[in-house]
Amino acid sequence: MGRAGNRPAGDTAPIRAFNGCMHPGKCLRPGRGRPLAVSGLAALLLATTALASGAVGPGAASGAAPSPSQPSPPPSLSEPPPSPSEPPPKPPSDQPPPLLTRADVDRAVARLDGVVQDMMKETGVPGVAVGVVHEDRVLYLKGFGRRHVGEPAAVDPGTVFQLASLSKPISSTVVAGAVAGEGTDGADAEGEGTDGAGTEDAGGDGGEAGWDEPVARHLPGFALKDPWVSGHATVTDLMSHRSGLPDHAGDLLEDLGYDQAYILSRLRDEPLAPFRATYAYTNFGFTAGAEAVARAKGVSWQKLSEDTLFRPAGMDSTSTTFADYEKAANRAVAHVPGPDGSWQAKYVRDADAQAPAGGTSSTAEDMMRWLRLQLAGGKLDGRQIIDTESLRHTRLPEIVSQPPTSPAGRTGFYGLGWNVNYDDQGRLRLSHSGAFELGANTNVTMLPGEQLGIVVLTNGKPVGLADAVAEDFFDIARYGKPARDWLPLFAALYAQLDEAGVSPTDYADPPESAKAARPGGAYTGTYDSAYYGRATVTTGPDGLVLELGPEPKRFPLRHYDGDTFSFETTGENAVGPTGVTFTFDQGDTARKLRVEYLDETGLGTFTRR
Template sequence: MRAAKRARLRSSSSRTRAVSGLAAALAGAMALASGALAQGATATPSPPPAPKPPPAQPPPQLTQADVDGAVARLDGVVRSMMKRTGVPGAAVGVVYKDRVVHLKGFGKRHIGRPGDVGADTVFQLASLSKPVSSTVVAAAVASEEDTAADAGTVTWDEPVTPHVPGFALKDPWVSRHVTVSDLLSHRSGLPDHAGDLLEDLGYDQAYILGHLRQEPLAPFRASYAYTNFGFTAAAEAVARTKGVSWQKLSEDTLFEPAGMDSTSTTFADYEKAADKAVTHVRTADGTWQAKYVRDADAQSPAGGVSSSATDMMRWLRLQLGNGKLDGRQLIDAGNLEHTHLPQIVSQPPTAPAARTGFYGLGWNVGYDDQGRLRLSHSGAFDLGANTNVTMLPGEQLGIVVLTNGRPVGMADAVALDFFDTAQYGKPTTDWLPVLAGLYEQEADVGKSPVDYADPPADAKPARADSAYTGTYHSAYYGKAVVTTDRNGLVLELGPKPMRFRLDHYDGDTFSYVTAGENQVGPTGVGFTAGDDGRATSLRVDYLDEDGLGTFTRG
């Protein structure tokens, strides 16, 4: 899963979908699907004593007929939602009791070119990478029975900072104590999506992890904020403790043993796949185009995995089989179960009778109205991908939905519709507009309230260009250079650098149109001038949510 716009809908802020893809908002939607929110509850003074509860009854199990009915409906649901949304392609698979009971591709890999989506078509998973990566970590950490103390042993409570060069957090005590579990469950205190804007500007993983120490911290282990690069730091720590790269660890512990031959953590492997679904976005005229390329290598464990529906079925069987696949115990059952346990409250209840949402280790963790564990995760790239996995481990039932279109709710809605049908015989609601509305709300969060295309009637003139040109510095974002071309002022940001035209708005305020996964449309750039009329600093609005967006002339 500004897939990743930080999703305030999921107790996050508004920067990206890379990731995450409406984690807590989707958890809330699933609570609705399970009848978890009370309607019109009222308090009664001096209630009578509660009757003695009846003996606990196990929740009713799904039957083969229940699952068959949901599977029979699935193709029609997918085709209908593709028609309603225009999403170009999808691949869907279902596992029940260790059998793949549905596996099919739909639509096109690339609009305007030949090639249909099939079960073996490779998709970018976005934040669906997180539960895949936590599976890798579960295979790498020591089991409860393993007490060996050799140099390659790593545990869930392994401190991360010693293993990742340059990585630290703002508070030295937190830096010393933050563990693999803390970062995989987003409870480190880092701000929501910390580091994502550095990635958008072109900085690599080493730079980003080395600058998270400048981010302000919320209370450690007492606050949830979804952080792709915090998650990445934990995974990298595990790999480095083992003395290998993250890709090598993933291949050795999961992809190769599980027969996931089309799965990789590198963008290069995705790019060279002959049978791949490219990302698509919906343009202003309503058509879908393959307009952007999303390279997520910097946050590979959190959002950079690519895979096919065929491979994801093997991973889903492994998950539902408690680490066993084709008769072989590939991952310690206790370690895998540990990833499914709640680690932090991700969505507090919104009403007295509402259900709480939790985050585990790479999983959204919830419980339905019958008390059954329900695990899910969405993935979303604003630049053109949306994915979902949902499963009821106790029923040995799970679904994976992969799409190659910008998030419009389809992947999540297909999963919700499927589980509704299996559990209740029919959908409890039309989930597509519900999820589409949530994604649209998320897309609007972070956009400037100022209409920079329409300067005020009494706008003050700008100073001469020479008052603004020069080099400015930020300890977090690096160098910003203001220069000119034949059209006026240009702002250069990032290591490449990226060039943005500055349009005058009012006085010392300009704007430019943001770009990348976390783009929010136009954003303001305000210069502060000294007594000599020359700018001494500039502040970029959308880079300043955590107070780090000011650059000082140097």
Template sequence: MAGIELAPRGPTAGREGGRVRAGDRTVTNRGSAAPRDRRRRTSFNGEVSPLAWIAAAGLTALLGVTAPGPSPPPPQPPPQLDDAEVRRAVDRLDGVVEAAMRRTGAPGVAVAVVHDGKVLHLKGYGVRMAGERAPVDADTVFQLASVSKPIASTVVAGAVGVEGWSEPVAPNVPDFRLKDPWVTSHVTVADLFSHRSGLPDHAGDLLEDLGYDRAYILSHLRHEPLAPFRASYAYTNFGLTAAAQAVADEKGVPWEKLAADTLYKPAGMDSTSSRFEDYEKAANRARGHVRSADGTWQPEFLRNPDAQSPAGGVSSTARDMAAWLRLQLADGKLDGKQIIDAEALERTHRPESVTGPPQAPAGRTAFYGLGWNVSYDDEGRLRLSHTGAFAQGAHTNVTMLPGERLGIVVLTNTSPAGVADAVALDFFDIAQTGEVSRDWIPLVDALYQQEADADRSKTDYAHPPSGAAPAKAAGTYAGTYANDYYGRARVVAGDDGALTLELGPKPQTYRLTHYDGDTFSFRTAGENAVGPTGVTFTPDGKSFTVEYLDTEGLGTFTRAGATPR
């Protein structure tokens, strides 16, 4: 997911193509572009749903068109925050976090603050799982969702140096190709890490929801339509994953091992992993929660993001994230040891794509770098941020001012409710001015809700129209169907005449409810669930289209043996 980029200071927040920019889905976005039907909205796995979008944009505007090549970043002004101002913000963090938890009911939070090479704050709050007493502490493991992206870019910087970002991806991932052969042969690691390949917003995420693995998804991105190469921005978990996979394949090791050997082990991040099984078996683990109908938080889902591991599959602790922040803010060095080459790491902090042009003459442009939301505040200081979100129970934020050598990471165990972003925004507000500039929680939460609502069907399937036409006999629709992108589907007629739809490699079964004529509906499931969606058959029963799978025109399934329409 990309992240909320809400600026603690500066002009009034504006909209960046559906993302909130205050000054990573940044309210950061999930890193998406302008609205395109339901998925390219007005962008927090890893990444994905409205949440994935908000995760991508970052925490600068409300917290690109590509440069022809690496260019020197603008010089950083001297530090403007002294130790006392930072300490003031740290001293008020307990109150900020506890107030946010009371307002939202969030069960658990962990926070780390790093300044000038030192960890000034490292603490857990609340409980790992609602209804239980086990407390969150500095060593509780959380899923990071899209905060995995700047971690992945750190790994790639360590693995390939400066020049490796310009290497083409396709030669190292033989089954990966895009719709345009020329783009396939030229798209680089940097193109995919900065979301400028031309792939649509969150391309591949719905395949993950249906249960397809990484290999299948990367090999089927070729069906996605492309926007202009290197001239458009759209946040894609699986584009970034393809680039990371290419680096790992070139090194001859799985991505998960490359991440551990390049970053986690050398940095002493012993509780950090890019494998879901390590999170799942951790004894000190924060369970993800979603809000139930009665408003309470419940641990209903266990999100497995292995398919998009580089983009959304990291799990870590506040303690380990503090070590990573120290490394980021010290040019790749940790405790006197150069773990990541300084020049290669600095390369990840530069603007690469424009995520949001200025909305007013005095507005600021928002950028995406290599796994980071990149912006510049009113004082001209570089701000790096990213938000992560799973609709199924994670919300995280990392924000840094490299020139101040100051950074914060906030981990929570709920689907987005504004806490992770608001705590980071409050912290920087207090450090810079001594006061919180605005009430961030309702602003951020409203953006998440707005994005979720935008994805829902405009048809009210719960209330068929008066005079609705009857359906045909169940046997007219039953059968096996195929789709080049989404694979095989089956429509099965039960003894009672009811229809069920089977989708995915290990078929997920959805009961179809009649709406009108040849149109039925079912309730979607998974990270990108959008509520009820339509299934419309052709009158002859030879094909059907699933509404929420059809945002890029790929959602039509044709009966086996029938000629595609």
């Protein structure tokens, strides 16, 4: 994530603008900014660094490195036209010529060991795997550290990591193949009834699997709040985050334990921003688009991924199901830092409900095969696996994700599973990061014109290492040294995101004039929400308990003031203590309860049955 870029110290506008949000200050919302809308990461980096000066690398901060060469002046208008006997001039390339030589890349590769080891020492991140592809050759592939703290097993290139949102460009590769005709039509050969996320499989629905196909045509029950938008929202709209759904819509339902089918069915309750005019990062919007393509092909998302990409590309250790990740003997488990700073394998992150958006697991070895395929226009080892034009379509800008924050800044775009950015000479840069607060951070960055890309996988909560390694690599290739110290910059932004969504109320410190609570019977009972389902308040040994979710999660309530209580949030989107306020009509029992962190879009109120 790009912090302050080349802005003056103390200017936090780039940090406020993180998330790819078009409305700074409004996207880092309770329970929604917390899962880290990492799609905005590269856009912000480019907007806040000096790519305006022409750098191809992602980290060319003004004054921190030599200025790149200026573009050649246009030919003089006085030059005579070629004679009829001369061959016509060649049309210009759609990309400027490469800036980096093999020696430049080799220099950056030679520094990677030290860069990774230094950052691991500084952050304590337990395990890392890194791979680099240049001109269809794997120049670097190595593992560092441990798969599980306290255990001897080391990370190697075959270690399976959870990719988090790095799943998105992989999924868009799958869809690119499916819409071009690759993959499997018809029911699953294995006779599976459901995929890992709980979406039922069926024979193909007779429609086309296309980027511009309405999602509702293939995904039964899919609807958004506006009926017209419901009928017109396409796979492209959902996978480029321009449907109008709010930032991270549906993620809190996942935290409560709801499955994919339920979450997608409730997107209709979310308020909508202007259709195709507003960017807001939505895991379950993206998931709906991808699942619609799988449904059109008549298979589960996992089978579509296997048949279209994983098996043809030889990505034998890659899967979209949590069960496959868990049964991998050589896997890196998730870690978070404890109160004393030591890293702990404390949480398990099952992302099956949003499998296309965040549920893929893979190895550095497999990711090198995917990166080679990407840089070669869909080819791998002489075989055309994904149609070139369909793959190119994923790289087109579909929506502005990050407007420039200064006259010298650059606009960031989102394509189909990619952050899409250009330097001032039109050189394309594609990237995506992945982040699980419960213990994973990943990054892929590639420069197609340079035929160069890097993948960084880690098994630790986001502290900036994955992103900083990638930035350092491109800086060293371009300038011979990092343009700035990226790690503390990323660490500061991730730390700020940790604070996003935290309640302004300190529930651990009730006011001196706090009113007493009513008798417990005034609050106990069952309450309903069309969006969040049932909420039950019961009395436990230590007081009131709030139950939420399909297999209800129990949250002990702590009294704060009058009819307001609090509980400690849990899960990927945890924001610390949040409030629960009961409201009464004329009677002695509460009529409604409102859960503070569930109410960001006005859906957090439950009414007594």
